[in-house]
Amino acid sequence: MRSSVKVFAPATVANVVCGFDVLGFAVNEPGDEVIMRVTDTPGVVISKITGDEGRLPLNPAKNTVSASVQDYLKHIGRTDMGIDIELHKKMPIGSGLGSSSASTVAGLFAINTLFDNQLSAKELVPFAMKGEELACGYGHADNVAPALLGGFVLIRSYEPLDVISLPFPEEMYAAIVYPEVDVPTKDARQMIRSKVFLKDAVKQWGNVAGLVTGLFTKDYDLIGRSMVDGLVEPTRSILIPDFYKMRSIAMEMGAISFGISGSGPSVFALTKDEATGHAITQALQKQLKSIQINSLSFVSSVNKKGPVILD
Amino acid sequence: MRSSVKVFAPATVANVVCGFDVLGFAVNEPGDEVIMRVTDTPGVVISKITGDEGRLPLNPAKNTVSASVQDYLKHIGRTDMGIDIELHKKMPIGSGLGSSSASTVAGLFAINTLFDNQLSAKELVPFAMKGEELACGYGHADNVAPALLGGFVLIRSYEPLDVISLPFPEEMYAAIVYPEVDVPTKDARQMIRSKVFLKDAVKQWGNVAGLVTGLFTKDYDLIGRSMVDGLVEPTRSILIPDFYKMRSIAMEMGAISFGISGSGPSVFALTKDEATGHAITQALQKQLKSIQINSLSFVSSVNKKGPVILD
Numbered sequence: 001m002r003s004s005v006k007v008f009a010p011a012t013v014a015n016v017v018c019g020f021d022v023l024g025f026a027v028n029e030p031g032d033e034v035i036m037r038v039t040d041t042p043g044v045v046i047s048k049i050t051g052d053e054g055r056l057p058l059n060p061a062k063n064t065v066s067a068s069v070q071d072y073l074k075h076i077g078r079t080d081m082g083i084d085i086e087l088h089k090k091m092p093i094g095s096g097l098g099s100s101s102a103s104t105v106a107g108l109f110a111i112n113t114l115f116d117n118q119l120s121a122k123e124l125v126p127f128a129m130k131g132e133e134l135a136c137g138y139g140h141a142d143n144v145a146p147a148l149l150g151g152f153v154l155i156r157s158y159e160p161l162d163v164i165s166l167p168f169p170e171e172m173y174a175a176i177v178y179p180e181v182d183v184p185t186k187d188a189r190q191m192i193r194s195k196v197f198l199k200d201a202v203k204q205w206g207n208v209a210g211l212v213t214g215l216f217t218k219d220y221d222l223i224g225r226s227m228v229d230g231l232v233e234p235t236r237s238i239l240i241p242d243f244y245k246m247r248s249i250a251m252e253m254g255a256i257s258f259g260i261s262g263s264g265p266s267v268f269a270l271t272k273d274e275a276t277g278h279a280i281t282q283a284l285q286k287q288l289k290s291i292q293i294n295s296l297s298f299v300s301s302v303n304k305k306g307p308v309i310l311d
Numbered sequence: 312m313r314s315s316v317k318v319f320a321p322a323t324v325a326n327v328v329c330g331f332d333v334l335g336f337a338v339n340e341p342g343d344e345v346i347m348r349v350t351d352t353p354g355v356v357i358s359k360i361t362g363d364e365g366r367l368p369l370n371p372a373k374n375t376v377s378a379s380v381q382d383y384l385k386h387i388g389r390t391d392m393g394i395d396i397e398l399h400k401k402m403p404i405g406s407g408l409g410s411s412s413a414s415t416v417a418g419l420f421a422i423n424t425l426f427d428n429q430l431s432a433k434e435l436v437p438f439a440m441k442g443e444e445l446a447c448g449y450g451h452a453d454n455v456a457p458a459l460l461g462g463f464v465l466i467r468s469y470e471p472l473d474v475i476s477l478p479f480p481e482e483m484y485a486a487i488v489y490p491e492v493d494v495p496t497k498d499a500r501q502m503i504r505s506k507v508f509l510k511d512a513v514k515q516w517g518n519v520a521g522l523v524t525g526l527f528t529k530d531y532d533l534i535g536r537s538m539v540d541g542l543v544e545p546t547r548s549i550l551i552p553d554f555y556k557m558r559s560i561a562m563e564m565g566a567i568s569f570g571i572s573g574s575g576p577s578v579f580a581l582t583k584d585e586a587t588g589h590a591i592t593q594a595l596q597k598q599l600k601s602i603q604i605n606s607l608s609f610v611s612s613v614n615k616k617g618p619v620i621l622d
Contacts, residue, residue, distance in 0.1 A: 022517040156521035156537060157514065164524055164533070195506045198542070203468065205516035206333040210467035212520045213475055216527045222475070226467060231509070 004037040005113045006311035009106035010150075010303045011091050012098035013174060013268050014142035017227040017259035018207040024098075024142035025152040026303035027174055030091035032099070033310065034065065034106035036114065039082035044070050051089030063087075064100050064131035065107035071127050072111050076118055083111065092296060095178045096262035098143030100135035104128050105147040109307035121148045121306060125163055143262065150306035152215060168302050169218040175255070175277035176298040177246070177284045178266040183239045191235050200230050220256050220272060227257035227270075240265045241293050249287060250280050274299060315348040316424045317622035320417035321461075321614045322402050323409035324485060324579050325453035328538040328570035329518040335409075335453035336463040337614035338485050341402035343410070344621065345376060345417035347425065350393035355381050362400030374398075375411050375442035376418035382438050383422050387429055394422065403607060406489045407573035409454030411446035415439050416458040420618035432459045432617060436474055454573065461617035463526060479613050480529040486566070486588035487609040488557070488595045489577040494550045502546050511541050531567050531583060538568035538581075551576045552604050560598060561591050585610060 010031040014024040039045075044066045046058050060066035065087055073079050085107060093099045108124045108131075128144035145163045146153040156162040210226030213219070237243040237260065246267055250258040254276050255269035267284070271277045281297035288295045321342040325335040350356075355377045357369050371377035376398055384390050396418060404410045419435045419442075439455035456474045457464040467473040521537030524530070548554040548571065557578055561569040565587050566580035578595070582588040592608035599606045 019516070019520070021513045022520060154517070154520050154524060156517045156524075156533075162521070162536065164521065166524065192509065194509055196509050196512055198503065198505055198507050201507055201512035201515065201542075202332045204512065205330070205519040206465070206467045208516040209330070209333060209465050209519050209523045210473070210475065212523045213465060213467075213477065213527075216524075222467075225473065231512075 001038070001116070002114055004035065005110050005309060006033060006035045007106045007110040007113065007307055008033050008310050009102045009109060009147050009307040011102050011298075012143045012146045013176070014098060014140070014262040015232070015260065016211070017229045017233070017257060018204055018211055020204075020229065020232050021140060021142055022155050022208070023153070023211070024146040025168070025174070026146040026150050026306060027176065027298065027300040028303045029298050029300050030097065032090055032102040032106050033088040034103070034110050035086040035088070036107070036110040037084045038114065039084050041082040042080050044073070044083045044085065046085045046087060048086040049089065050087075052093060055093055056087070056089070062134070064104045064135045067134055068104050068127050068131035069107050069111045071130055072108060075127070076115060078115070092178055092180075094182055096183065096260065096264045096266040097176065097178065098147060098262060101128065101132060101143035101147050104131035104135070105144055105307055109148070113309060122163055124148055126161060148306050150304045151302060154212070166212060166215050168215050169220070170301070171273065172256070173271045173274050173277040173299060173301050175250070175269045175271055175280045176261060176266055176300070177268075177281055177288070178296045179241055179288050180294045180296070181239070181241060181265050183263060183265045192232055193235070196231050204229070204231055223270065224256040227259060229259065233260060236260055236264050240267065241291060242287055243267065246284050246287060249283050253280050253283060255280055274301070312349070312427070313425055315346065316421050316620060317344060317346045318417045318421040318424065318618055319344050319621050320413045320420060320458050320618040322413050322609075323454045323457045324487070325409060325451070325573040326543070326571070327522070328540045328544070328568060329515055329522055331515075331540065331543050332451060332453055333466050333519070334464070334522070335457040336479070336485070337457040337461050337617060338487065338609065338611040339614045340609050340611050341408065343401055343413040343417050344399040345414070345421050346397040346399070347418070347421040348395045349425065350395045352393040353391050355384070355394045355396065357396045357398060359397040360400065361398075363404060366404055367398070367400070373445070375415045375446045378445055379415050379438050379442035380418050380422045382441055383419060386438070387426060389426070403489055403491075405493055407494065407571065407575045407577040408487065408489065409458060409573060412439065412443060412454035412458050415442035415446070416455055416618055420459070424620060433474055435459055437472060459617050461615045462613060465523070477523060477526050479526050480531070481612070482584065483567070484582045484585050484588040484610060484612050486561070486580045486582055486591045487572060487577055487611070488579075488592055488599070489607045490552055490599050491605045491607070492550075492552060492576050494574060494576045503543055504546070507542050515540070515542055534581065535567040538570060540570065544571060547571055547575050551578065552602060553598055554578065557595050557598060560594050564591050564594060566591060585612070
């Protein structure tokens with residue numbers, strides 16, 4: 001058994017516009033890192049967190065990384081283990097890019113590596129979902145499943161959990177911009193109406209079917225015209241500065257599609273190549289700057305690997 | 312230009328359980344036949360209808376076949392033409408198998424054949440949808456699109472109309488049973504609630520995505536577990552005698568899935584082979600017989616061709 005491991009787990013774009021709560025994909029950057037060491041003192045401790053500006057709890061029962069590692073150890077009957085965790089946040093918290101998911105998944109991948117991969121990546125999903133419940137108040141899988149499996153992922157069903165990897169065009173890029181405004185996931189969810197018109201739901205599942213078809217056939221035009229969300233985006237976009245202005249800019253510059261990443265405030269455009277991605281993020285950041293909003297940007301192809309061992 | 316043509320157009324299974332208003336597929340039988348002749352007298356007339364027990368109108372403005380042929384002639388600027396139509400119903404009316412759609416599509420395919428295929432099959436879809444509006448009060452495309460194109464079809468969007476052919480396992484069969492009870496499409500639609508819970512809609516589009524994925528990957532198990540409808544079936548099944556009993560029988564006999572065809576009362580099971588399909592229809596008909604309900608049955612692979620010229 002290894003005595004330590006350093007793991008990277010990727011950020012993720014959940015919902016993917018029309019696929020609210022059922023679709024997500026992983027990106028190569030940003031992401032979080034976890035360093036995990038076996039110690040002689042039974043119990044799981046978080047000895048260090050960097051990059052969180054003091055926002056994340058060090059209490060092992062309240063931090064999603066340690067809490068899900070504790071769940072894992074309980075599951076395999078090894079609560080006697082001593083585990084020390086360092087969490088290095090390399091991505092913004094509350095960004096809509098699956099920040100808690102990246103940390104949780106890095107921790108679970110690390111502990112599973114220390115235990116010689118006793119569980120498969122798919123088997124880790126429920127543990128990561130419990131971590132999401134702790135972090136966001138809602139145990140969703142559309143960030144943790146792609147973070148664990150890599151690629152584009154469909155969560156067909158939650159009860160029972162049914163996670164399915166989808167194909168995607170390999171040369172497709174995600175151009176992500178995170179406007180530095182605060183949109184906690186909990187609040188973003190509470191804004192959404194609990195009931196919707198059936199006719200609007202029909203449009204949405206027509207688009208979900210179109211997006212899945214476009215991913216299989218690598219039909220960018222179909223992917224683009226399917227990525228429409230008439231149910232959630234009209235509400236959530238209110239919290240995102242210049243959302244529709246940014247959409248216009250991105251689409252005029254050749255984006256396949258544009259939408260909110262997860263519950264926002266990050267937005268993303270899908271593009272057919274990396275250069276268009278960079279041009280779009282620059283233009284969007286310029287737009288945000290013009291209204292005095294700072295932002296971060298990332299341009300990445302779809303991450304195929306999920307978490308990786310760094311050391 | 313031909314002076315006459317005889318055309319067959321197929322029955323169709325719309326909705327396909329989870330894909331309410333967006334999915335449908337064509338079958339090889341049953342279907343309707345239209346004989347169309349060019350005459351010297353301008354105008355479209357219906358000279359004969361058989362197999363309808365007097366239920367369909369002979370008035371050219373009220374019969375969907377003649378009305379959509381009139382629309383076609385108007386579109387191509389040939390209202391000067393004289394067209395005589397014989398409609399031979401070879402399938403039950405009000406069965407949930409796209410009866411009006413089969414007739415309308417046969418007529419449109421016939422007139423388009425007489426005019427050397429001036430329009431493509433996809434271009435005929437809007438004309439057939441107008442026919443559906445006349446017949447059912449609602450211009451849906453999930454019967455007419457598969458009847459025109461053959462195969463499994465997604466109607467991603469109605470405005471603008473976006474019709475996409477999907478792949479399917481070629482060895483898959485549909486075992487269809489029509490219980491001879493009356494469920495007019497208009498009434499079946501009016502029973503459905505106009506608002507649904509977002510959480511139920513999410514389940515539905517997870518399943519639609521799963522079904523499309525299963526069709527692409529020819530994964531029968533995924534197709535089966537995706538064909539669940541928590542929104543429309545619970546209401547519509549009330550009108551179908553012994554619906555849940557029939558589901559149990561079909562699933563126990565090895566069906567991939569079981570559900571309502573269109574708005575019912577026909578039901579269908581998907582099977583992995585023809586023999587299982589026949590065994591299931593026999594068992595379901597026996598069940599219906601035991602509660603004094605007569606029925607018809609059809610076993611067919613997915614129709615790949617759409618309408619065909621018979622003569």
